[in-house]
Amino acid sequence: MATVKDFKGDVSTWCPGCGDFSVMAALQRAAVNMGLEPHQMSVISGIGCSSKISEYTRTYGFHGIHGRSLPVAQGAKMANPELTVIASGGDGDGYGIGVGHFIHAVRRNIDITYLVMDNQIYGLTKGQTSPRSQHDFVTKTTAKGNKEYPVDPISTALSNGGTFIAQGYSGDVKNLTEIIEKAISHKGFSLVNVFSPCVTFNKINTYNFFKDNLVHIDQAFSSRTEAINYVKEHNGLVTGIVYEEEQQDFQSQLGIDWNMHVSSGDMDADMIHEIEKTFM
Ligand SMILES: Cc1ncc(C[n+]2csc(CCOP(=O)(O)OP(=O)(O)O)c2C)c(N)n1
Numbered sequence: 342m343a344t345v346k347d348f349k350g351d352v353s354t355w356c357p358g359c360g361d362f363s364v365m366a367a368l369q370r371a372a373v374n375m376g377l378e379p380h381q382m383s384v385i386s387g388i389g390c391s392s393k394i395s396e397y398t399r400t401y402g403f404h405g406i407h408g409r410s411l412p413v414a415q416g417a418k419m420a421n422p423e424l425t426v427i428a429s430g431g432d433g434d435g436y437g438i439g440v441g442h443f444i445h446a447v448r449r450n451i452d453i454t455y456l457v458m459d460n461q462i463y464g465l466t467k468g469q470t471s472p473r474s475q476h477d478f479v480t481k482t483t484a485k486g487n488k489e490y491p492v493d494p495i496s497t498a499l500s501n502g503g504t505f506i507a508q509g510y511s512g513d514v515k516n517l518t519e520i521i522e523k524a525i526s527h528k529g530f531s532l533v534n535v536f537s538p539c540v541t542f543n544k545i546n547t548y549n550f551f552k553d554n555l556v557h558i559d560q561a562f563s564s565r566t567e568a569i570n571y572v573k574e575h576n577g578l579v580t581g582i583v584y585e586e587e588q589q590d591f592q593s594q595l596g597i598d599w600n601m602h603v604s605s606g607d608m609d610a611d612m613i614h615e616i617e618k619t620f621m
C-alpha cells in the first residue's frame with residue numbers, strides 16, 4: 342500500500358510558508374487514506390505557483406497552459422474513467438482566464454475533483470490583482486485599490502448546478518484532507534476552493550486574517566438558496582462542505598462503456614472511420 346512518500350514528486354520552489362504546501366500535503370494524505378496508488382491518479386494543472394502541484398505530486402499528470410486544466414482533466418477522465426482525476430491550480434488560473442471552463446465543468450458534472458488554491462492574488466507573476474482579490478486591495482497593478490468586486494466561486498458553482506461544493510483552508514490540513522477525500526468519493530464534479538495564503542505578495546489575506554474570520558459549516562445545506570444566502574452573509578468566508586447532491590454524472594448518463602471503447606483501445610478502423618465521417 343502506498344504511503345505519502347510515494348506521492349512526493351519534484352522538490353518544490355514554493356516560498357517557505359506558502360499555503361500551497363498544506364494543500365498538497367492534504368491531497369497526498371487523502372490519496373493514501375483512500376488506498377489509492379500513484380498510478381491510479383492524475384493531477385492536471387494550468388499555470389501559476391499553485392499549478393506546479395502536478396510536478397510536485399508523483400502521479401500521472403499534465404502541467405498545461407494557463408486556465409486550461411479543466412478541459413484536459415475532463416478529457417483524461419473520459420478516456421479513462423477508472424482514473425482518479427484531480428484538476429488543480431490557482432484562483433487566477435481558474436476564475437480568470439479559465440472561468441468559462443469552470444462554469445461548463447460544473448454543469449457538465451464529469452466525475453473529477455477541482456482543487457483551487459485561492460490566494461486572492463497572482464503569485465507567479467509577482468503580485469497583481471486576481472479575480473478573487475478583495476475590493477480596494479492595493480497591489481502594483483491597482484495602486485489606488487482594486488475597484489472590481491471578487492468572483493464568488495461557491496455561489497457560482499451553487500447557481501450553476503454544482504453537485505459537490507466545498508471550501509477549505511491551508512491552516513487546517515486535517516479538515517482539508519477530509520474534504521478532499523469526500524470530494525474524490527463524490528460521483529460527479531467536485532469543487533474544493535481552498536484559502537491558501539501567498540505569504541510573499543498578499544499581506545491582507547494572511548493566516549491570521551483567516552483564523553479570525555472563517556466560519557465552519559458542520560452540516561452541508563440541502564437547499565441551494567439557503568447555501569448561497571449563508572455564504573453571502575459571511576462574505577464567502579466559510580469552510581466545510583457547503584452543498585452535496587447525488588446526481589448521475591455525465592458519463593453514466595450516456596450509458597456508454599467508456600472503458601471498453603476508449604481506454605482499452607478497443608476501437609477498430611471501422612469505428613474510427615464512422616466518427617471521421619460525422620465530424621469531417
Ligand atoms: C495566456 C496567458 N496569460 C497570462 C499568463 C501569465 N500568467 C502566468 S501565471 C498567471 C496568474 C497566476 O495566478 P494564479 O492562477 O492565481 O496562481 P498563483 O501563482 O497565485 O498560485 C498569469 C496571469 C500566461 N502564462 N498565459
Ligand code: SF4
Pocket residue numbers: 354355356358359360361390391460464465538539540541542
Ligand atoms: S509567490 Fe506566493 S503563491 Fe507563489 S510560492 Fe510564493 S507564497 Fe506561494
